[in-house]
Amino acid sequence: MGKLLVEDKTIVTPGEELAEGMDFLPAEGTFRDKDKIISSGLGLVNINGRVIKTIPVAGRYAPKKGDVIIAKVTNILMSGWILDIDSAYSAVLSVKEAKDFIRRDADLTKYYNIGDYIVTDVVMVTSQRLVDASMKGPGMRKLIGGRIIKVNTHKVPRIIGKKGSMVSMIKNATGCNILVGQNGLVWINGSPENEIIVVKTIKKIEQEAHIGGLTDRIKTFLEKETNKKINIEKVE
Amino acid sequence: MDKEQTNHILNFLEKGIRFDGRKLDEYRQIKVEKGFSENAEGSARVTIGDTIVFAGVKLSVGEPYPDTPNEGTMMINAELMPLSNPDFEPGPPAIQAIELARVVDRGIRESGTIDTKKLCIKKEEKVWSILIDICTVNDDGNLFDASALAVLAALQDTKMPSYNGKIVDYKKKTKDTLPLNLKKIPTSCTVSKIGNHFIVDPVHEEEEKVEARLTVEVEEDGTLCALQKGGDKPLTAEDIDNMVGIGIEKSKELRKFL
Numbered sequence: 001m002g003k004l005l006v007e008d009k010t011i012v013t014p015g016e017e018l019a020e021g022m023d024f025l026p027a028e029g030t031f032r033d034k035d036k037i038i039s040s041g042l043g044l045v046n047i048n049g050r051v052i053k054t055i056p057v058a059g060r061y062a063p064k065k066g067d068v069i070i071a072k073v074t075n076i077l078m079s080g081w082i083l084d085i086d087s088a089y090s091a092v093l094s095v096k097e098a099k100d101f102i103r104r105d106a107d108l109t110k111y112y113n114i115g116d117y118i119v120t121d122v123v124m125v126t127s128q129r130l131v132d133a134s135m136k137g138p139g140m141r142k143l144i145g146g147r148i149i150k151v152n153t154h155k156v157p158r159i160i161g162k163k164g165s166m167v168s169m170i171k172n173a174t175g176c177n178i179l180v181g182q183n184g185l186v187w188i189n190g191s192p193e194n195e196i197i198v199v200k201t202i203k204k205i206e207q208e209a210h211i212g213g214l215t216d217r218i219k220t221f222l223e224k225e226t227n228k229k230i231n232i233e234k235v236e
Numbered sequence: 237m238d239k240e241q242t243n244h245i246l247n248f249l250e251k252g253i254r255f256d257g258r259k260l261d262e263y264r265q266i267k268v269e270k271g272f273s274e275n276a277e278g279s280a281r282v283t284i285g286d287t288i289v290f291a292g293v294k295l296s297v298g299e300p301y302p303d304t305p306n307e308g309t310m311m312i313n314a315e316l317m318p319l320s321n322p323d324f325e326p327g328p329p330a331i332q333a334i335e336l337a338r339v340v341d342r343g344i345r346e347s348g349t350i351d352t353k354k355l356c357i358k359k360e361e362k363v364w365s366i367l368i369d370i371c372t373v374n375d376d377g378n379l380f381d382a383s384a385l386a387v388l389a390a391l392q393d394t395k396m397p398s399y400n401g402k403i404v405d406y407k408k409k410t411k412d413t414l415p416l417n418l419k420k421i422p423t424s425c426t427v428s429k430i431g432n433h434f435i436v437d438p439v440h441e442e443e444e445k446v447e448a449r450l451t452v453e454v455e456e457d458g459t460l461c462a463l464q465k466g467g468d469k470p471l472t473a474e475d476i477d478n479m480v481g482i483g484i485e486k487s488k489e490l491r492k493f494l
Contacts, residue, residue: 115238145240145243145244147255192247193251195248195255196253196257199256199257200257
């Protein structure tokens with residue numbers, strides 16, 4: 001029987017031994033060296049039955065299939081666009097995957113031009129890290145107006161909250177449009193005063209993501225900032 | 237999109253606030269730390285918001301220029317480190333780095349804050365030469381003001397090394413400071429124009445939308461000692477009047493950090 005060398009939810013450094021024996025299985029952020037499981041990154045240990053993985057606490061966005069991200073158009077090809085996805089790799093959006101049908105000889109800048117921000121879906125990441133994006137599907141569009149801020153990509157789940165509860169709370173309190181991309185880019189559009197409250201709130205969430213009772217603290221923070229009472233809809 | 241982002245900024249400025257909630261003529265939090273480096277004769281680290289700039293002063297003994305045989309020399313060099321902004325490339329200094337160094341240099345030279353005559357050791361043969369390095373660690377806008385502040389703080393921090401007539405012993409620092417005229421120390425305030433609005437201390441995203449900027453360097457009594465205009469769009473005489481006014485007003489605030 002194998003032996004665990006660390007407790008669940010401790011922070012480990014690269015090279016730290018997590019478990020001994022063949023009973024445990026290495027998942028994301030870990031690897032097996034003979035009969036030991038070793039961490040390959042800095043992060044929180046997550047033990048789920050026999051599976052051990054580390055959840056990174058910092059670092060760049062690693063593209064994953066199915067992520068909805070906010071990307072910036074950086075170049076135009078013969079048959080598509082190159083997107084900056086704020087990662088080590090860039091993505092390609094092919095003409096076929098654009099929102100509308102595009103004729104063969106059309107001017108691609110009419111659809112998405114260099115510097116435009118778009119909401120897009122990661123449809124494929126190859127082993128060579130070639131990332132394919134797609135605009136097919138609901139909610140994928142070009143972003144008009146507003147502004148973009150960057151947050152730590154690993155804090156995105158806390159900004160969104162359970163079933164989007166956190167982000168919808170901020171939306172209701174401030175009346176701003178908010179879109180959170182998995183790659184850590186956030187698009188905000190609203191009136192100047194409210195946008196500033198949104199930015200403050202998001203920065204607060206980013207800083208305090210690891211401390212418990214986040215939703216209540218953010219609720220009181222928003223109430224103080226907007227001078228309005230907020231009712232949280234309970235999410236099961 | 238670029239146009240839309242500019243419009244978005246203009247909507248903000250119309251209401252008198254900035255992207256981070258500041259007023260138009262409000263600086264971010266400024267912090268000046270003097271003497272963080274052991275090996276330099278004088279050094280300073282300046283942080284304005286997320287912008288971080290280091291400045292270091294080295295002193296050596298060299299020959300004076302033939303046209304000023306009894307005056308010490310000064311040289312400023314700026315390096316925009318690639319780690320501070322993805323747009324900066326390694327290699328020989330780019331045009332922005334040269335401009336940055338020259339603007340800071342001009343402020344100090346023209347204000348006459350360094351009494352270069354006192355840096356003379358032997359006429360026509362030996363003078364102290366001051367070498368100042370600016371190094372950007374993080375660029376979140378307003379490198380001009382941060383660099384100028386860092387250089388002046390580093391100059392104030394400078395202690396002369398001991399010199400026996402032949403060699404300079406950098407390990408032994410004397411208590412002597414540089415011959416600075418404190419009244420003439422220049423402060424640099426860069427005023428930027430977006431639309432019809434004048435702002436100070438732009439962050440990186442605002443800096444991309446700046447149409448024109450004017451760096452105003454002022455001595456303690458309000459005497460202008462240097463100006464530098466940048467950006468693509470022209471400025472009217474009225475604009476310059478306004479910008480210089482803001483620069484002089486803000487310089488009082490910046491002076492407190494020196």
